Amino acid sequence: MPEALYFNGLDDLIRNALAEDIGTGDITTLSCIPEDAVSTGVLLAKDEGVVCGLSVAARVFALLDPHVTLTPRVEDGAAVAKGDILADIQGPSRSVLTGERTALNLLQRLSGIATRTRLAVDSISGTKTKIVDTRKTTPGLRVLEKYAVRCGGGGNHRFNLSDGILIKDNHIVAAGGITEAVRRVRRLAPHTLKIEVETENLAQIDEALAAGADIIMLDNMSLEEMRKAVAHIAGRALTEASGNMGDKDLRQVAETGVDFISIGALTNAVRALDISLRFR
Amino acid sequence: MPEALYFNGLDDLIRNALAEDIGTGDITTLSCIPEDAVSTGVLLAKDEGVVCGLSVAARVFALLDPHVTLTPRVEDGAAVAKGDILADIQGPSRSVLTGERTALNLLQRLSGIATRTRLAVDSISGTKTKIVDTRKTTPGLRVLEKYAVRCGGGGNHRFNLSDGILIKDNHIVAAGGITEAVRRVRRLAPHTLKIEVETENLAQIDEALAAGADIIMLDNMSLEEMRKAVAHIAGRALTEASGNMGDKDLRQVAETGVDFISIGALTNAVRALDISLRFR
Amino acid sequence: MPEALYFNGLDDLIRNALAEDIGTGDITTLSCIPEDAVSTGVLLAKDEGVVCGLSVAARVFALLDPHVTLTPRVEDGAAVAKGDILADIQGPSRSVLTGERTALNLLQRLSGIATRTRLAVDSISGTKTKIVDTRKTTPGLRVLEKYAVRCGGGGNHRFNLSDGILIKDNHIVAAGGITEAVRRVRRLAPHTLKIEVETENLAQIDEALAAGADIIMLDNMSLEEMRKAVAHIAGRALTEASGNMGDKDLRQVAETGVDFISIGALTNAVRALDISLRFR
Amino acid sequence: MPEALYFNGLDDLIRNALAEDIGTGDITTLSCIPEDAVSTGVLLAKDEGVVCGLSVAARVFALLDPHVTLTPRVEDGAAVAKGDILADIQGPSRSVLTGERTALNLLQRLSGIATRTRLAVDSISGTKTKIVDTRKTTPGLRVLEKYAVRCGGGGNHRFNLSDGILIKDNHIVAAGGITEAVRRVRRLAPHTLKIEVETENLAQIDEALAAGADIIMLDNMSLEEMRKAVAHIAGRALTEASGNMGDKDLRQVAETGVDFISIGALTNAVRALDISLRFR
Amino acid sequence: MPEALYFNGLDDLIRNALAEDIGTGDITTLSCIPEDAVSTGVLLAKDEGVVCGLSVAARVFALLDPHVTLTPRVEDGAAVAKGDILADIQGPSRSVLTGERTALNLLQRLSGIATRTRLAVDSISGTKTKIVDTRKTTPGLRVLEKYAVRCGGGGNHRFNLSDGILIKDNHIVAAGGITEAVRRVRRLAPHTLKIEVETENLAQIDEALAAGADIIMLDNMSLEEMRKAVAHIAGRALTEASGNMGDKDLRQVAETGVDFISIGALTNAVRALDISLRFR
């Protein structure tokens, strides 16, 4: 069961999406459909996958017209088969037709992410490793896409540059080494944030550990290197495998013993799940 | 060479994306990088494809910090190979690092769309058919994604519900037939818009033609049905093939003689093109 | 009966108008009127004309205070006489008084446009010509003002620069002729838009027809020139008379056989219809 | 010489107007006009009147494209004749064409208001009476329209419900009389605001004077009644004539000796001044 | 009993404050508290003072979640003792916890202002002088803070630079004297605003009176100077004592006979009143 979605910008996002899709008015619908016509329909999975975004789709219709009700039959995070009914919809025909595309664009995309995440998570089942996302999300949709990752069984890496510390190679070079970089961050950052350091070899790992890093990123390492790194760190810090993980054999990576595998492709190489709105 | 991009909401979109990614501040960078440090680097293709969004990426940095300059080496729409340098970047290190992810997220996504479109366009080269997009775009990014389709050599279908008329089955049913639906639309719509009607068989095509439809959509027809439809219409209206075209053999579809093939997958089943920012 | 109004920016427009009129508070009303006072009243026509904007006025009060109800007695587009009651209003006295001016400013202006349009439409009754508007509307109010034109019996020309193509003399000169201009537009524009070309003489008309123009604008032509142009075009394209039409004898223009007469004065030379809110 | 214009929402108003007019892009111009084409032109008066809004028009182009320069040849408030050149414009052809309509819509409307105001002001020249506006302005444009009134030689009444006190009949009835209404307002309102009371007869005038009203509105009075009222008040308060003043003989009203005549028609019954952009 | 609060930007202010405090989600609460948990609690005064902002706090919760109800037990402006219950709150536990800090931050601050104002007002009880605020308010909160001053028994000076005229020394110098400054203001300002002039000595007071100033500010005068100024003005204009009044013996100032004492410290040297949300 996925965790709750909270996103204080959701209504603005949806209003913006509706404005983008409707322009100055849905002329075809306003012309053809009588104002008092009412429709009933369902949201139908046309492929198998993990559904995500039903409450978002419901909000699309609610903001367009409070008289439309979309009632989910499954929860976000549910695995669905082709032909499954995901939700019932009922309301003024005009509003259902006008809101359809915006609702589906969101629902299909989020479900695509949840589906892809579930595949990754399932591929490492039984290991102690957790699949997490990155900041490679669609501009404007990050909170929703990270929610979709959770619905697919993954975890979230930091949401933005202020709620997580990640010291990368450029930071290290500019600061004059890992030790100094960590020291500087500790002076400025809230004490409530962990410090993660990107490393490429054991020497860097040792320096990071000595500096008190909480999380060590193993960046673009081979399986063998990762295995050694994990053994060397030996629980003194959390470990995260990173670097084109979308194209790797995730089970092999997990079996190196890393705590986390972060995968950009969860959110930036996604096929929308095919879902359609079918009228009765 | 792609057509010009104009999008009056671009700055708002970028500011919103930067806010989403930066939160209350890029703590790592502010801590590690001195305020007066300056960096030079390049945008590098790490895979082959069609690039799109360089001016968008430049605008990301310009809005974050006018002292950063991103100078493209190629134009949007250019085919690039792995290892090609796409642009030079120069400016305050802090701003380059803080804006990097937002710029790449946009650039990679748009390049992914342009790349996918180019593949589709190339697959039907030599035919008179044009590949066009749909409204299955990412909420908030439609104008950019349709620009990416043009950069890939495709054309645009309507941008929203008010700048194009498309009479679908639900409209037809509600109006009581194609003839009445077209009549109603003609009364309300500006005379500057063409009228497109979705059809599934020859009877509907005949009714649409008689009603004066300008464009006839051939929805979910077999190759054989499309071929017959095109011959039957015989230039009396434009023709558009539609319905899961992302999974079809496009050359076969084009050879039916349709004027347009509209493909939702151009924008909703996209793998971001791998592009990275490399410091010197 | 007028067509439906849909305008996704209406609430923002109204909130902005209320903020403009209320400032930091309606001091007079807050001082004099008890919080629990309730009023009943009517909207009264103080002149004859065509009413437009009752649902807009209702929305003004609804956004200010959901406890105010404005119930129209007539529909938008109705012809009303001096003394006619247009709507009943009921609710907290403070809110009725505070919202009055904003509601009336919108209602009176839209009714003024509908009234002026009706006069133009009536003046050519019996002809096949349609009166349409232009982009000479009040900044911020275009969708509402074009709705008012429809309520007055007119039709709409394009809403903006992206949902209609109009190739004017400057475009023709820059492109190097009508033929090339049309060719360029066809390459960029969605295939769902018609192409209109502004012409001043028969030579241009011939070039436009040859290029495949869908609509030919007859700009600033004399009645005689228009008559000849219409005869020459002979149904191969739609025709639109344009150029200071607000000052012309419209029946004479219509009798040249043009399909459309576009009139900027419908929206930029308007006297607000006198409507007042009368308490009981 | 008109007073300075300051309006902190001007840029938002213009951006909104440009978005409304441009939609997703000026397809015709982007297609036909090369990106590097540059144009020179003038703003030309096609009718006589008082010009207002040149700096607003300049700002329209500046916000669309900083490379466009619009240089006024006359100041706002200048009387112009048919054929007068009002300003020179120079810049990228695309931007000039795309911004033209929005700039002219604002400029023509404001000039129409200034022109109408000047007529009213001139009609009472030699008297001590001042013409002022009302809150019957176009929603969203109030600050600009009140600036246009000043450019025409008129003065401004209050801008909104919080920067001026006007006790009307409904306030009087609800408060239980003028005396109590004034007392309540004085308790709540900042001491920096004058108090105006609407009156219909001498008894009300006496009560308002006794309550300490600073301004007395003479509402819908005959010329004879106004003359008596002014004599009776005898300078103990300012006087303002009100009530359909747009249809009255203003000189006769002014000769009653009132200090101010407020006229809603200055802003809600306006014909845009004909101004065009002519390319060289 | 305090006057009514009206503030058309309140919802935007609250949404902004909630967004600032919630970020991308209240992770702790979403993790620990079940979605269907419901809580009951009270707002409790932990110090004595004057409460202000209960309707604002209620609005915070209403905008976050309409299922939360906050029911005041006292009115804004009420004096409360340590331990007094100010309001009852009931609703979904998650929403109560997530909105708590934003609601309290507003409520405590406004109550702090009301409390400080009440002290000032009480200190001059029995005199005819009125305590008023200034523009030294927190950016973004002015309307609320001026409401808090009214709840504490004070009055409001002008809300902004357009709803009140205050000619200060720099204005006087630039205009070339008080007489000319007043003349210039009278030409531009709406006739509905009073004119206040800042003075430092009797000569300036005489010039201001002669120019027709409505209010005379006695700036940074000694008690003796103020006493003389008031006697000299003798009711020909309102008088206002100003200049570090937050540190003065207000009763002594009031006993000079001034009409108003304006105090910046009412809003810029404030200790939040200690109020907490206690669950049952």
Added chain:
Amino acid sequence: MPEALYFNGLDDLIRNALAEDIGTGDITTLSCIPEDAVSTGVLLAKDEGVVCGLSVAARVFALLDPHVTLTPRVEDGAAVAKGDILADIQGPSRSVLTGERTALNLLQRLSGIATRTRLAVDSISGTKTKIVDTRKTTPGLRVLEKYAVRCGGGGNHRFNLSDGILIKDNHIVAAGGITEAVRRVRRLAPHTLKIEVETENLAQIDEALAAGADIIMLDNMSLEEMRKAVAHIAGRALTEASGNMGDKDLRQVAETGVDFISIGALTNAVRALDISLRFR
């Protein structure tokens, strides 16, 4: 030397503050000051303290009028004495006068916070304890106020509910104990965030340590209890003293050995530092 300020909403905050203060125009200044007048002046400390916000004040003027330049003579975080000049200002007189109040309101408030923080920091000098802020900030100004705390030598606690985990008593009760609460948080929260638990006694501390809490808040404990708690924890977690710390003897608290003391009063019981703009 204080750390860098980055705040992506700063411009919006300032524009909003200017709009609030200017309303529809600074009538006094526009009337009295010629458009071409230029002024020179300084920002002057009228009391001793720590200055903060000079770049914010500079931005106020820059956004109002790019021709105004404010050049700091000291850096944010500098201790200043009464009479010290903080910055030079130069530019059009109108803009300097119109922006003065908004700039000072921000500068004075931030300097007040920095001053109060410095006092707290100095009072525990020589200890290893760090003073940090809370979320008891002014709605809308949090990022600025937390910057002011840093300028005063303090550190920042979490900025909002999503970039820090703080499990309070209500969370513990709802989850059924500290152990379960920590477990639930760990499942949902990004692994980049530390987990802080509020405790009131040693039993809770033990449970928190066992659950793996990173930070332990000692809430409302006596000095003796804190001392025992710190000794008991013995470095297994960070420790934070909390609970009305604004009224405590901070040195005594620091000497218990806690790592952090969080003080709400740093931001919600602040006296603006007296700073004025003096013209030359």
